Amino acid sequence: MTSLISxxxxxxxxxxxxxxxxxxxEQEKRVEVSxxxxxxxLEEALKATYTGKVDLINAPNRTxxxxxxxxxxxxxxxxxxxxxxxxLRYVGYEIEDDVAWCYLEASGVPAVTSMTVDNRLxxxxxxxxxxxxxxxxxxxxRSTKLDNPESRAEFFFAK
Numbered sequence: 001m002t003s004l005i006s007x008x009x010x011x012x013x014x015x016x017x018x019x020x021x022x023x024x025x026e027q028e029k030r031v032e033v034s035x036x037x038x039x040x041x042l043e044e045a046l047k048a049t050y051t052g053k054v055d056l057i058n059a060p061n062r063t064x065x066x067x068x069x070x071x072x073x074x075x076x077x078x079x080x081x082x083x084x085x086x087x088l089r090y091v092g093y094e095i096e097d098d099v100a101w102c103y104l105e106a107s108g109v110p111a112v113t114s115m116t117v118d119n120r121l122x123x124x125x126x127x128x129x130x131x132x133x134x135x136x137x138x139x140x141x142r143s144t145k146l147d148n149p150e151s152r153a154e155f156f157f158a159k
Contacts, residue, residue: 016041016126020119022079024112024137031079031086031112033104037121042100045125046072056093056100069093073102076123080116081109112137112157120151 019036039056046054050068059065070090079086091103119131129148134141138157146153 016122016129017132018119018121018129019132020077020117020121020134022115022117022133022135024109024115026111026138029108029110031081031088031106031109033077033079033088035073035077035102035104035121036099037102038098039095039100040098041122041126042069042102045076045122048125057095066090066092069102073104073121076120077104078118079106080118082111082113083116113159114157115155117153117155118151119146119153123148123151 016038018038018041021034021036023032024030025032043054043056046068049072053060054065054068056065073090074088077088079088086106086109088104088106091105093100093102095101115135115137117133117135119133121131122129123131127148131146131151132143133146133153134143135155136142137155138159140157142155142157144153144155
C-alpha cells in the first residue's frame with residue numbers, strides 16, 4: 001500500500017530538476033559542461049520557444065534540432081570565469097533512459113579562481129524547477145541547488 005501511495009504521489013506531484021556538472025580541465029585549459037535534463041521537460045521548453053515538432057529521441061532533422069538546442073542553451077545557461085563571461089560551444093546531446101545529456105565546452109581557460117554560473121534552464125516552464133550545480137576546479141568540488149526563481153551561483157577556488 002505504501003508503494004502505491006508513493007507512486008501516486010510522483011504521478012500527481014512531479015518533480016522538476018536538472019543536474020549540471022562543470023569541470024575545469026587544467027591540462028586542456030578547457031571548461032567542460034554536461035547538463036542532465038529530463039528529455040520530456042527539455043522538449044516542452046523547446047516547444048514553448050520554437051514552432052514546429054520537437055522530438056529529441058526520433059529527431060527528423062538532427063542538424064536543425066541541434067541548432068535549436070544550442071540556441072536554447074546559449075540563452076538559458078552561461079558561465080563567467082574570474083568575472084569574465086566565457087563563450088560556450090555546443091558539443092551535442094545524447095539520450096540515456098529518460099534524460100538528455102547536453103554538452104558544452106569553452107577553450108582557452110588556463111586557470112579558475114572564481115566561477116559564476118547563470119542557470120535558467122526550464123525556469124520559465126516549471127515553477128517548481130530546481131537546478132543542481134556541481135563545479136570542480138583546482139581539484140576542489142563545490143555544489144549548490146538553485147530553486148526557481150534563483151538562477152545564479154558563485155563558486156570560489158583559492159589559489
